[in-house]
Amino acid sequence: MDVLTLAQIRSWISAASAEIDKKSAFLCDLDAAIGDGDHGANMTRGFTAVVKKLEGGAGGDDLGVLFKAVGMTLLSTVGGAAGPLYGGFFLELGKQSLGKQTLDAAALTALLDAGLTDIKRRGKAELGDKTMVDALAPAVEAMKTAGADLTTVTRAAADAARLAATNTAPLLARKGRASYLGERSIGHQDPGANSSALLLEALAGICSE
Amino acid sequence: MDVLTLAQIRSWISAASAEIDKKSAFLCDLDAAIGDGDHGANMTRGFTAVVKKLEGGAGGDDLGVLFKAVGMTLLSTVGGAAGPLYGGFFLELGKQSLGKQTLDAAALTALLDAGLTDIKRRGKAELGDKTMVDALAPAVEAMKTAGADLTTVTRAAADAARLAATNTAPLLARKGRASYLGERSIGHQDPGANSSALLLEALAGICSE
Amino acid sequence: MKKLINSPENVVREALEGIALAHADRQRVCFDPFYITRKDAPAKGKVGLLSGGGSGHEPMHGGFVGFGMLDAACPGHVFTSPTPDQMFEAGKAISGGAGVLQIVKNYTGDVMNFDLAAEMLREEAIEVATVLTDDDVAVQDSLYTAGRRGVGLTVLMEKILGAAAEKGMTLAQLKALGDSIRATGRSMGMALTPCTVPHLGKPSFALGENEIEVGIGIHGEPGRKRIPMASADEITEMLMEPILADLPFKTGESIILFVNGMGGTPLIELYIVFRKAAQIAEKHGLKIVRNLVGSYITSLEMAGTSITALRADDALVGLWDAPVNTPALRWGV
Amino acid sequence: MKKLINSPENVVREALEGIALAHADRQRVCFDPFYITRKDAPAKGKVGLLSGGGSGHEPMHGGFVGFGMLDAACPGHVFTSPTPDQMFEAGKAISGGAGVLQIVKNYTGDVMNFDLAAEMLREEAIEVATVLTDDDVAVQDSLYTAGRRGVGLTVLMEKILGAAAEKGMTLAQLKALGDSIRATGRSMGMALTPCTVPHLGKPSFALGENEIEVGIGIHGEPGRKRIPMASADEITEMLMEPILADLPFKTGESIILFVNGMGGTPLIELYIVFRKAAQIAEKHGLKIVRNLVGSYITSLEMAGTSITALRADDALVGLWDAPVNTPALRWGV
Ligand SMILES: Nc1ncnc2c1ncn2[C@@H]1O[C@H](COP(=O)(O)OP(=O)(O)O)[C@@H](O)[C@H]1O
Ligand SMILES: Nc1ncnc2c1ncn2[C@@H]1O[C@H](COP(=O)(O)OP(=O)(O)O)[C@@H](O)[C@H]1O
Ligand SMILES: [Mg+2]
Ligand SMILES: [Mg+2]
C-alpha cells in the first residue's frame, strides 16, 4: 500500500478511539500505579468526543482541517498532561498537512516526526524520561528505515512503540506525575507510552487492510 | 454474717471497681450493639477515680460521708446516662446512711431500695424498659425475702440481678439510647443492667468472705 | 484503627490544647474541668449561652463558641456527655447577670447531666433555662421512650439563639424562641460507613461494601434500618421526604436548608446531595431562603450525611444573618 | 465504592449544580464550559484572579471564589486538570481591564493547559501573568524533572493575592508578590487511607491496617515512602521537620501555620496535629502569627493531613487579615 487516503485517516481515528476505549481500564491502572489513575478515562473521553465531532461532519476534505479538528477537540476534552500533548501533536499534523488529501510513507513519517517534535518542545521530555516520547521516538525512527510500503512502515512503527512502551517499566520517571515517586516509579510502565502505542497499532491495522 | 462494717463497704467499692475494670470491654461491646459503645469505659473511668479518691482518705468513718464521696466522684467522672444514675444512686445511699458505721441485712436492703427509687425517679424508667432498673429491682425484691444473713441476702441479690440482666435481651428498649433502635434493640442485653449485676456480684463476694 | 491521635485517653485533652493554641484570639480553654468559653466572657448583661456534649462531633460545640453564638461549650469524652461539674464551672464563668441558657441535645445522659448542673447553678443564684433539640425524625416520638435525638438542628439553634442573645433578648425570650425553633426544625441522617471510637478501637458496627445505614444518630450507633447502597438522589429523597412529611412543611413556606457531612464525606458529595435536596424542597413548594453545606455536626470519621430543614420567617432569617465570629461559623464580622 | 454520587460521569456537573444553588448569592456557575466566577465579575479596574485544577480537592478552588480571593475557578474532571477553553472563557468573563493573574499548581498538565489558555487570552488583548505553587518538600526539586507539586500553599496564595488585588495592586505587583510567597512557603502531607476516584471505582493504592503513606500529593497518588502506623506526634514531626529544614525557616521568624485535612480526617484529629506542629514551631523559635486548621485542599475522602508553613511579615499578615467573603473562607465582612 503506497498512499493513505483521507477516508483511511478518518478510519484510523475511529479505530484508535475503539482501541483506547477497549484499553481504558488498563491505561487507568497503569496511571494509578505511578500517577493519578485518569489517563484511560481522559483519553477515552477525548477520542469519543473526536469521533463524535468527525461524524458530525468536521474535517472536510483536507487532511490539515481534519487533523486540526482532532487536535482542537482533544485539547478541550482530554485535560491533564495528555490533553495539550496529544492535542498539540494533532494540531502540528494539521499544520504540516494543510491542503493535502493523501499521504505516502515518507510524508506520513515526516508528519509524525513533526508531531513528536511538538510534544518534546511542549513537554521538555527527552528519550528515557518515561513518557510517551519513549514510545513515539523509536516508532518514528523505525519508520525512517522501513521503506516505502505503508503496511510495512506502520507495522514497524506499531511494533517499535509497543516494545518501547513495555520497556519504560525499568525507567526512573523524570517528567510528569510519575516523577514525584522518584525510585518508586521504577517497575511500572508509563501510561502515555502505552496510549501512543495504541494509536500506532490502530494505524498499522488500517494500513494492513 | 450479720453486719457489714465501713471497712467492708470500702472493700466492696474496690472489688466493684476491679470487677468493672475486668468486664470493661464486655460492657462496651454490649453498649456498641444498641448504644454508643462507651458504658464500659465510662464505668471504669468512674470507679477508678472513686478508688483513687477513697485511697486518698475520702469517706472518713461515716457511711454517709463514704457513699457521698463515691456518688460525687461518679457524678463528675462517668458522664453519659450512667453518671447521674449511679452517682445519684450512691448520693442517695449517703443521705440514708448518714451517721451510720455498720449495716445489717434489713438496713442494706432498705438502702439499696432507696437508691433504686432515686434511679427510677431520675430516669423515669419502669421495669421492662431495658435499663439497669431491670437488674436492680429484682435484686432488691430478692433481698427482701432472703432473711437476715448478709451472705445469703447479697448472694440472692447478685443472682437475681445476673439472671435479670441476661433476661433484658428479649426486651424492646423504651429508655436510653437503645430506644432509638426500636425493634433492632431486641436480642441484645442492656449494658447498664449488666454493670448493676457486677456491682452486686462484688457485694456478694465481700459478704461471702 | 488508624487515627491521628497519640492515645485514646488523651484525645480530648490534646485536641483542646490544639484549640487553645489555634483560637487564643477568640477563645479561652479551661482544662480542669474541660470547657471552652469566649475570650471576653462573661458578657455583662447578656444571657450566657451554654452548650456541650460528647466529643467527636467537631466543630460542634467548641467551634461555635464566640461572638454571636455560644458563650461556652463543655466537651465530654468521645460520644459521652460531659459531667455536671463542667457545666457548673462553665456556667459560672459566662454568667453576666442575665442568666444562663443551656442548649441540650435530647439524650438521656446529656439531659440528666445538664439538669444537675442547672440545679447547682441555681444554688449559686444564677437563673437557668434549658432548650432541648430533638429533631431526628428517624426516631419515633413517644411519651414512653427517651424521645427523639437532637442532631443537626442544634447547629442552627445555637447560631440563631446566639444572635438573639447578642441583641439583648431576655432568658425567658430566648427560651421561648428556642422552643419555637425546636418545634419547627426536623432532621434525618444516614451513614455509608461506621466510625471507630478511639477507646473501642473497632468500628461501632459493620457495614457491607454494598450496605448503608439509614436513620443514624451522631454517636456511631446503628440506624433504624440497613438497606442496599443507593444513588445520591435516592438517598437524599429517603432523608428529605420523612423530614418534610413529619412537621409537615407546607407549600409556600420558607426554610433554612442544612446539608451536613458526618465527618468522612468530602464536600463535593455534599453539594450533590444539596442539589437534590433543593430540588425536592422546590417540588414541595418550599422556598430555601438560606442554606448551610458542610461538616458541622459529625461522628468522627463516619462517611454519610444528614439533612436539616427549619421553618424560617423574616425575623429568624435576620437572626441567621446577624454577625457571628466563631472558628467554625463566621460572617458579618 | 460507596459514595454519595449518582454516576461517576456526572459528579462534577451535579456538584456544580449544587454549588450554583447553594451560593447563588455570591457566585455564578457556567456549565459550558465549566467555570465559577464571583457574581459581580468582572471587577472593573481590578486584576482578575483565575485558578483551577482537577476536582476532588473541594473546597479548593471553587469555594475560594468571592470578594477578597478568586474571581474565577475552573474545575476539571476529578484529579484531571481543566482544559484551555475553560480558562479562556473564565478569563474573559473576569477581565476587568487590568489583566488576569493565573494561580497554577505546578503539575505538568495544569501548567500546559493554563499556558495554552494564556496564549489564547493574549490573542484577545488580555494581559496575563502566571504564578506557580510548588511547595511540596516531599518531592526532590530538580531541573530535570517536573519539579515539586503545588499543594497547601495554594490556599494561602489565593487568599493573600486576592486581598492584594482588592487593594488595587497591578498585575506586575501581584506576580512579584506571588513569586515571593511561592519562594517562602513549604508543605508536606501524609495519608492514613487512600481515596477512590469515582470512575476507577477502587482505591488508588492499598494500605495495610498498620501502614501509612508519607509524602503524598493531593491526587491519591502513592507517597514517597510507606511506613508503619505512628502516633500523631511522630507523624507531625515527620512533616514539620522537612518543611522547616527545607526553606529553611529561621529562629525569630513569623509564620502562618496551616494544618489541612485530606477530606476524611475529622477536625478533632487536626487539632491534635496542630498542637504538636505549634510546639515544634515554637521549639524552632518560630512565631505563629496566624493559623488555619481545617480541610481546605483535599483528596476526596482520603484520611490524612498536610502541613503548610509560610513566612509572614506584617504586610503579609495585613493581607491575610483583609476581608474575604467566599463559601469556604470568610472573615471581616
Ligand atoms: N513532560 C511530559 N512530556 C511528555 N509526556 C508527558 C509529560 N508529562 C506527562 N506526560 C505523559 O502524560 C501521561 C499522563 O497523562 P494523564 O494521566 O492523562 O495526565 P495527568 O498526568 O495530568 O493525569 C504520562 O504517562 C506521560 O506519558
Ligand atoms: N432513663 C434511664 N433510666 C435508667 N437507666 C437508664 C436510662 N437511660 C439509660 N440507662 C442506663 O444507662 C446505660 C447506658 O449508660 P452509658 O452508656 O454509660 O450512657 P450513654 O447511654 O449516655 O452512653 C443503659 O444501658 C441503661 O442501663
Ligand atoms: Mg493521570
Ligand atoms: Mg453508652
Ligand SMILES: [Mg+2]
Ligand atoms: Mg455515651
Ligand SMILES: [Mg+2]
Ligand atoms: Mg490527572
